[in-house]
Amino acid sequence: MADRRPVERSFLERDPVEVAPSLLGCVLARTDGSGRVRSGRIVEVEAYRGEADPASHAYRGPTPRTRVMFGPPGHLYVYRSYGIHWCCNVVCGADGTAAAVLIRALEPVEGIDAMFRSRPRARRDRDLASGPGKLCAALGITGSDGGADLCGATPSAVTLFAGAPSGGSVLQGPRIGVSAGAEEPWRFWLAGNRHVSARRTVPGSAP
DNA sequence: CCGCCGATCTTT
């Protein structure tokens, strides 16, 4: 993996509904305090359109929690879900807008042993990171990673690497777990991938 | 395989 390079910040400076499917196949990596790397290929995402989107945490304007989403693209927005799990987003769109892409599932690539240690209930590879809370636990992402620069030339604790074109086809459908904005088909995933969450229950169509 | 429910706590 010597030729990996972080994604260009300008690549993220667009509408999240455009950015989201193009993140499929990219690799999210985290380096822990001991220099160990855990990473996974992105196989499922959701776009959130900030102040224009009633499902977005940024819908009602900036707050201390959502401040990073209103900043420049290429940073990590991390939030606590149901008081228990961490979930992470790639901030995109122009500085001053609050667009973001929720990372919903990864196919584990590096550091799989460490992922099993962080996910003691997981029995199989596909249980490690097949959901937004699971993947943060698998990589060890917590609130202290909030704001991390994903595009730095020198890889920081959390980095987003450009991926080879995914090859397979992309499906899209409604976002999971939202009530407002439930009609918008802004969830995207790799067709047939075993690491996608809710594979059997939600139908999809080609974009 | 499917559906229900509880855990746990931040944010508004």
Next chain:
DNA sequence: AAGATCGGCGGG
């Protein structure tokens, strides 16, 4: 008071 979730449990 609700929530961008997860996993255990029970039923079919």
